[in-house]
Amino acid sequence: MAPAIELIGITKRFPGVIANDDVNLRVEEGEIHAICGENGAGKSTLMKILYGMQAADEGTMKIRGEEVSFSSPSEAIERGIGMVHQHFMLADQLTVLENVIIGAEPVKSGGRIDFENARAHLREVGDAYGLTIDPDDLVERLEVGERQRVEIIKVLYRGAKILILDEPTAVLVPQEVDELFRNMRDLRADGATILFIDHKLDEVLEIADTITVLRQGHTVATVKPDEVSAGDLAELMVGSELPTPQTTRSTVTDEVGLEVRDLTVLDDDERPVVEHVSVTVHRGEIVGIAGVEGNGQTELTDAIMGTRDAASGHIVLLGHDITTTSVRHRRQQGLGYVPQDRHREGLLLAAPLWENVALGHQTEPPYAHGPWLDRAGSKARTEEVREEFDVRTPNIDVAAHALSGGNQQKLIIGRELVANPSVLIAAHPTRGIDVGAQAAVWDAIRAARAAGMATLLISADLDELIGLSDTIVVMLRGSLVATLDPTDVTPRDLGAYMTGASLEEAS
């Protein structure tokens, strides 16, 4: 039987980079095929070519033996291909239902959109794959994990039989990953072919039938999961061993960096989403917050950063009450921030890298000289970030959107750490970063910790949370429900606390 997909000699060049260099890929019908490789290896580019979003400069694509060429995603969709992107592409102001049907609306006679029909079909698709979501929720209200579910439903709604998932697990906790994997297996049992990208090698080994490894735009290997270990895969990808986040020596001081005191924060409907939260982070300490997304972590970090008001309680930075001060003031006082959504909050995608590095600090040296922007200073600092955090780019004048996802993340981490913050709020700092670069980010955070930085770490990567943190608190339905010692807790235990299972057992 002809393979579901065959890509032969695909080459794609961007100014200064060859993203795909004579790549070959063969995906059998009905298999789950993983694509692995370091940041910038060309994974997303290859998938976008298959999905008709980008045109290859050279090469041939075959779907079930038949040569195809797509000039737009709609042509790929017609051939049953669907893609969920690394960065979601939903319209915030629309509902789940509107987002799912956009561009594929059923119409009634007279040309009106048949919402009833659409709703029924949406429910069918959701039920069939156990993907439940309220069709009338506004997308802007959804957490990342829920947005992903909407994206997957959207692809299935269009009848896709070949699904491309670009880093679907990056945003999920272990329990949600289990659920996604169940869904993927169900889809496979139903005859779907799934291509997916993942940086977590244990996950790849668990779910994939076949693994293709890309390195610097080349295919370097295609292997079966039972032939290789996670270490072998890391070696194939980046040529080095698997790093661990483990931090040993404590550097915790008595000096308080950040104190959140009895903080309550309301959501847009005036409901409390953070309730009476108190947490203290000392200089030299990393406090990890564990929690399923949507339990108030976003609102808590928004309130600390000053983008959302506190309803009551206090936020104290290095002894100064900052509860009602501006974002800019907080940043000037030494508060650094790695946001959970790099596209919405972290970057100006159309601006060059050096402007992005100045972002948030553009009124201070070396980015400014008196009231003037200091281009030379900004560029020099950006070169430092590029060097130290291994941001792979042809130059620092390219726009941020031209970087691969992991390299965008490295740029943000670098920008924040190079500013030497006293307190860092880090939401998923290594999300989407390859195993080699992850080690570099962990090292940088540890070094800053040793130098006295107080860090509030929010992460869905429980190994990272356990490995890096000095203390872990669990956030559930807006409250901190447990304080745990990372030296004697496993990811599974933590998962049980996060879902509330442990509390129910205890009571």
Ligand SMILES: Nc1ncnc2c1ncn2[C@@H]1O[C@H](COP(=O)(O)OP(=O)(O)OP(=O)(O)O)[C@@H](O)[C@H]1O
């Ligand atoms: N639109 C673009 N313009 C210019 N260069 C681009 C563009 N898209 C990607 N590139 C470059 O192509 C290379 C491959 O990028 P790609 O996004 O495919 O990497 P990736 O393997 O998906 O990495 P990651 O794991 O970080 O997501 C990178 O060097 C990137 O900078």
Ligand SMILES: [Mg+2]
């Ligand atoms: Mg990518």
